[in-house]
Amino acid sequence: MSFVSVRGLDKHFPVRGAGWLSRRNRPAPVVRAVDGISFDIDRGRTLGLVGESGCGKSTVARCVTRLLAPSAGTIRIGDKQLDRLEGEPLRAARRDVQMVFQDPLAALNPRMSVERAVSEPLRLHTTLSPAEQRERVREILTEVGLRTDVMGRYPHELSGGQRQRVNIARALACAPSFVVLDEPTSALDVSLRARVILMLEELRERLGLTYLFISHDLATVKYLAQRVVVMYLGTVVEEADTDELFAHPRHPYTRALLAAVPVPDPKVRGEPFVLSGEIPSPLERHEGCPLRSRCPMASAICAQPVVPREVSPGHVVACHFA
Amino acid sequence: MSALLEVEDLSVEFATDDGMVSAVDGVTLSAKAGEILGIVGESGSGKSVLISAILRLVRPPGRIVSGRLRFEGNDLLALPEAELEAIRGARIALVPQTPRTSLNPLMTVGRQVERLLRLHRGMDKRAAREAAIAMLERVRIPDPKRRAGQYAHELSGGMCQRVMIAMALATEPRLLLADEPTTGLDVSIGARILELLRQLGEESGAAIILVTHDLGVVAQTCHRVAVMHAGQLSELAGVDELFERPLHPYTRALVRSIPRIDQQIALQPIAGAVPSLVNVRSGCRYVRRCPDALAACRRQRPPLIAAANGRRVACHAVEQSNVVR
Numbered sequence A: 001m002s003f004v005s006v007r008g009l010d011k012h013f014p015v016r017g018a019g020w021l022s023r024r025n026r027p028a029p030v031v032r033a034v035d036g037i038s039f040d041i042d043r044g045r046t047l048g049l050v051g052e053s054g055c056g057k058s059t060v061a062r063c064v065t066r067l068l069a070p071s072a073g074t075i076r077i078g079d080k081q082l083d084r085l086e087g088e089p090l091r092a093a094r095r096d097v098q099m100v101f102q103d104p105l106a107a108l109n110p111r112m113s114v115e116r117a118v119s120e121p122l123r124l125h126t127t128l129s130p131a132e133q134r135e136r137v138r139e140i141l142t143e144v145g146l147r148t149d150v151m152g153r154y155p156h157e158l159s160g161g162q163r164q165r166v167n168i169a170r171a172l173a174c175a176p177s178f179v180v181l182d183e184p185t186s187a188l189d190v191s192l193r194a195r196v197i198l199m200l201e202e203l204r205e206r207l208g209l210t211y212l213f214i215s216h217d218l219a220t221v222k223y224l225a226q227r228v229v230v231m232y233l234g235t236v237v238e239e240a241d242t243d244e245l246f247a248h249p250r251h252p253y254t255r256a257l258l259a260a261v262p263v264p265d266p267k268v269r270g271e272p273f274v275l276s277g278e279i280p281s282p283l284e285r286h287e288g289c290p291l292r293s294r295c296p297m298a299s300a301i302c303a304q305p306v307v308p309r310e311v312s313p314g315h316v317v318a319c320h321f322a
Numbered sequence B: 001m002s003a004l005l006e007v008e009d010l011s012v013e014f015a016t017d018d019g020m021v022s023a024v025d026g027v028t029l030s031a032k033a034g035e036i037l038g039i040v041g042e043s044g045s046g047k048s049v050l051i052s053a054i055l056r057l058v059r060p061p062g063r064i065v066s067g068r069l070r071f072e073g074n075d076l077l078a079l080p081e082a083e084l085e086a087i088r089g090a091r092i093a094l095v096p097q098t099p100r101t102s103l104n105p106l107m108t109v110g111r112q113v114e115r116l117l118r119l120h121r122g123m124d125k126r127a128a129r130e131a132a133i134a135m136l137e138r139v140r141i142p143d144p145k146r147r148a149g150q151y152a153h154e155l156s157g158g159m160c161q162r163v164m165i166a167m168a169l170a171t172e173p174r175l176l177l178a179d180e181p182t183t184g185l186d187v188s189i190g191a192r193i194l195e196l197l198r199q200l201g202e203e204s205g206a207a208i209i210l211v212t213h214d215l216g217v218v219a220q221t222c223h224r225v226a227v228m229h230a231g232q233l234s235e236l237a238g239v240d241e242l243f244e245r246p247l248h249p250y251t252r253a254l255v256r257s258i259p260r261i262d263q264q265i266a267l268q269p270i271a272g273a274v275p276s277l278v279n280v281r282s283g284c285r286y287v288r289r290c291p292d293a294l295a296a297c298r299r300q301r302p303p304l305i306a307a308a309n310g311r312r313v314a315c316h317a318v319e320q321s322n323v324v325r
Helices: A057-064 A087-096 A114-125 A130-143 A160-172 A190-207 A218-224 A242-247 A252-260 B047-054 B081-087 B109-121 B125-138 B144-148 B157-169 B187-204 B215-221 B239-244 B249-256 B295-299
Strands: A004-014 A030-041 A046-050 A072-077 A097-100 A178-182 A210-215 A227-232 A235-241 A309-312 A315-317 B005-016 B019-031 B036-040 B062-071 B092-095 B175-179 B207-212 B224-229 B232-238
Touching (some): A004 A057, A030 A057, A030 A072, A030 A210, A030 A227, A030 A235, A046 A057, A057 A178, A087 A097, A087 A114, A114 A130, A114 A160, A130 A160, A190 A218, A210 A218, A218 A242, A227 A242, A227 A252, A235 A242, A235 A252, A252 B187, B005 B047, B019 B047, B019 B062, B019 B207, B036 B047, B036 B187, B036 B215, B047 B062, B047 B207, B092 B157, B109 B125, B109 B144, B109 B157, B125 B144, B125 B157, B175 B187, B187 B215, B215 B239, B224 B249
Parallel strands (some): A046 A210, A046 A227, A178 A210, B019 B232, B036 B207, B036 B224, B092 B175, B175 B207
Antiparallel strands (some): A004 A030, A004 A072, A227 A235, B005 B019, B224 B232
């Protein structure tokens, strides 16, 4: 059985300000930020979640960690049914589910020292004495490759790489089993990025962590994830094991995404595969394939709802032509 | 073919409370008409300061302390401010890193392009309005008439960057400086912006200097590449040669430090961090991160050695024989 299981996850946001103009007998307009997403992650593995801005990947992250309450669907992590928990049981369950955010500076309280920031989850979730907490902070900082003399420093005194390490240390302080990484390397410089990628991989192996790795950087996803889910406009368009997805992308959106990645070798020229226009507003959703207004392969059948299909073992595609 | 822009031994310093910061140190490079020159390096390598210096827009406490800047035969550093105004924004244009914040939020994007045309090309209101819409169309903005009447906040990031490119091109510049033009954009939008720059460069015959930290962007977009580290030029080469045989240890380290989509590589982060540029001593600034460092590297700054095909490399550890094939 998989360690993390998400089924039929929906997150709809009501649109503010649209009320007085819309007709009264119509239902209030909603943005379907996440619309019926399902995925599984095996224990100790990394699932990559990719897609462009506005596809709903960060909303998925926030629902899975229950920072947002999902509109519908189930979220099971280990033996806990997160979608059903509220109050104290939810707070207790969060000890096992942690998150690392994209902007390492914004994610840290500027008025908290490194020691306080990293020990905060320990104060909330454990019964360790202050001396024990301090010992654990030292241990976890060493684990993420920081020297313990940063403990008294404040976020503005740290480099970008150090800040993200503090965020990772904070997420790992309570020894969680599942970590959601929302673009953890995007704000980092090239040389730091490589180090954080290697560190995340090493920590996963050594501590037996399970990751949901969210990124728009396909090369990093390829490096870290064993399985990949591709999202577009709140839905999953393709899902496969990493090697299979990168070798045989079947959905036009995945193909366009892969074709757009600039390869650091002038001799490798990818086949151009370009979608027209830009991502439409999630308010303007229609029936049928969400990509059809931009897809070069689109035809009349694409106005019909798409049923995801398994094209080869473990490779699922939501496209009429797959 | 002679160079459009020649940067010679250019140095920029910033006076700070902690001491003198040497942001650009003796950089020499040139850009020819019709080519795209990439400038690549980590944050703090001096890429953006170099761009400001080319526009002579380094502000106090920063100062261009030495070097020469020649553009279309003019000595930019000697030119009076009034004459420079006629070049800056007209003959040399800039596409900035943050398109949305570079646009005026209180003015429609069309009007911003119009103002530029009236200022630099002396058009009347009507002609400027028509030309502005034509410019927006040229950068492939769909429905340009409607878009011209919109404000920056009503456009997507990719659309804002297209408007910035339209503004940069409105004066038919000979040199276009693009500072991380795709950073912060989605990959597919970024790819289209780069394709647009490449096409417009070809059409207009202008030289483009493209600043980026992304080696993929360099490989797919540029003709020649300058690699910078801590304010110094490490290596300058044609894009094919650079990726086929990177000579400078820093270039080699950069190439190995990024995960790749086209092949499996063993990721190797670059050792250490970009050094502090406050009160730097003589010698190569890469020495403390370099696996090939020699005793000479600490004492003496490596000279820029010339190699075949106009290639240049600044490294004591690179053998002369290795350079001249």
